[in-house]
Amino acid sequence: MKVTTRIECPEDAPATRRVHMAAFPGPDEADLVDALRRDPAWLPGLSLVAVDETGLVIGHALLTRLRVGDGPGLALAPVAVAPEWQRKGVGELVVKAALTAAEEAGEKLVVVLGDPDYYGRFGFTPAEQHEVTGPFEVPAAYFQALALPAYDGGPRGLCRYPEPFEAV
Numbered sequence: 627m628k629v630t631t632r633i634e635c636p637e638d639a640p641a642t643r644r645v646h647m648a649a650f651p652g653p654d655e656a657d658l659v660d661a662l663r664r665d666p667a668w669l670p671g672l673s674l675v676a677v678d679e680t681g682l683v684i685g686h687a688l689l690t691r692l693r694v695g696d697g698p699g700l701a702l703a704p705v706a707v708a709p710e711w712q713r714k715g716v717g718e719l720v721v722k723a724a725l726t727a728a729e730e731a732g733e734k735l736v737v738v739l740g741d742p743d744y745y746g747r748f749g750f751t752p753a754e755q756h757e758v759t760g761p762f763e764v765p766a767a768y769f770q771a772l773a774l775p776a777y778d779g780g781p782r783g784l785c786r787y788p789e790p791f792e793a794v
Contacts, residue, residue, distance in 0.1 A: 627678050629716055631723035634673040634686070639663070641683035642675060649706035654794050658704060659688060667691040667788035672700070672727055676707070676720040684708045685716040687724040694735060694758055695783020700728055701791075702738040721748060725772070734777045737785055742767045757782040 634642060639660075646656035662668050667690040676685030685707040689700045702724065707716045725748060728736060737753055738745050739760065750770035753760065760769040761784065 629676050629678055629684065629711075629719060631674050631676050631685075631720050633671055633727070634675045638675055638683055642673075642686045645683055645686050645708050646704065646706045648708050649712075650704075655704040655706060658790055658794050659686070661790035661793065662688065662690050662788065665690070665788050665790050667790075669700075669731075671731060672724060674720055674724045674727060676711075676716050676723075678711075684711045685720040687717075687720040689724050689728055689733075689736065690788060692737070692788060693786040694737070694781035697734075697781025697783075699735040699737060699758075699781055699785065700733055701785075701787060702736050703791075718747070725774070729774045729776075732776050733774055735774065735781060736772045738770050738772075739764065739768060740770070742770060745770050748772060753785075759784050761785060761787065 643656045669691060672689035674687050675683045678684050687705045689702055692699050692701045705721055738750055750772045752766045753769045753771035754766055756771045758771050
């Protein structure tokens with residue numbers, strides 16, 4: 627089957643929620659996406675879905691605004707793929723689409739908390755290499771940053787995630 631990506635439309639919200647509910651053991655990530663949609667951190671053009679050839683939403687990657695020091699950055703979270711589509715390249719496809727959309731929007735820096743082996747394939751490296759720190763205690767390898775082409779050495783500093791992340 628052919629899989630494509632596109633910007634999430636408002637009418638995709640229920641299908642996107644179903645993907646997150648199926649991909650994770652509880653509702654936290656689905657609730658986070660719903661809360662972020664109502665938050666000023668939401669950037670509609672940076673919520674990407676993967677769809678199968680019938681148009682069914684099978685994956686989602688979300689980038690939202692966060693503060694890095696005194697400047698703007700993006701948080702990549704959450705990323706979800708319907709279980710029957712996992713390990714088939716859908717996650718990689720939708721993450722790449724989201725990062726491309728961020729690049730085209732002129733964004734500078736994306737941070738992610740996740741597996742360095744997985745996110746390293748997209749160019750993420752430990753955030754400390756960019757003088758970026760996270761608001762939580764995790765091994766340095768897991769809090770990562772990706773400098774996009776518009777990156778000019780900043781922003782740098784402590785990341786402040788939007789308020790909906792506090793509930794996760």
